[in-house]
Amino acid sequence: xxxxxxxxxxxxTSRTDLNWIFTVQTERVVEKDNxxxxxxxxxxxxxxxFRNSLAGSTVTIHEHLDGxxxxxxxxxxxxxx
Numbered sequence: 001x002x003x004x005x006x007x008x009x010x011x012x013t014s015r016t017d018l019n020w021i022f023t024v025q026t027e028r029v030v031e032k033d034n035x036x037x038x039x040x041x042x043x044x045x046x047x048x049x050f051r052n053s054l055a056g057s058t059v060t061i062h063e064h065l066d067g068x069x070x071x072x073x074x075x076x077x078x079x080x081x
Contacts, residue, residue, distance in 0.1 A: 020072075023062040030054040036061060036071065045071060 015021070028036040032055045034045045043061075045054055054073060062070045 019064065020062060023064050023070075026061045026063075027058055028061060030057050030059055032056075038063075041069075043069070043071060048073075 026038050028038065030036050030045060030053075034053050034055055035042050036045065036059060037043070038061055045059075048054065057073055060072045060074075062072060064070065
């Protein structure tokens with residue numbers, strides 16, 4: 001059966017943060033040695049501009065669609081790893 005109307009049902013989005021939305025997100029608490037882990041992968045977190053250590057802080061690990069990983073402590077972001 002043909003469509004009742006011409007055109008598309010999709011529309012453009014004005015959001016610019018889709019790279020952060022379309023990620024596998026996992027929350028973790030930073031260990032005393034400033035590391036976090038997901039499954040069998042561990043990351044060492046560098047000093048931030050406002051703290052030397054994030055030990056005890058809850059961070060969100062973002063596994064992006066392109067395979068890169070970012071660790072985010074809002075509003076700061078340590079960037080891709």
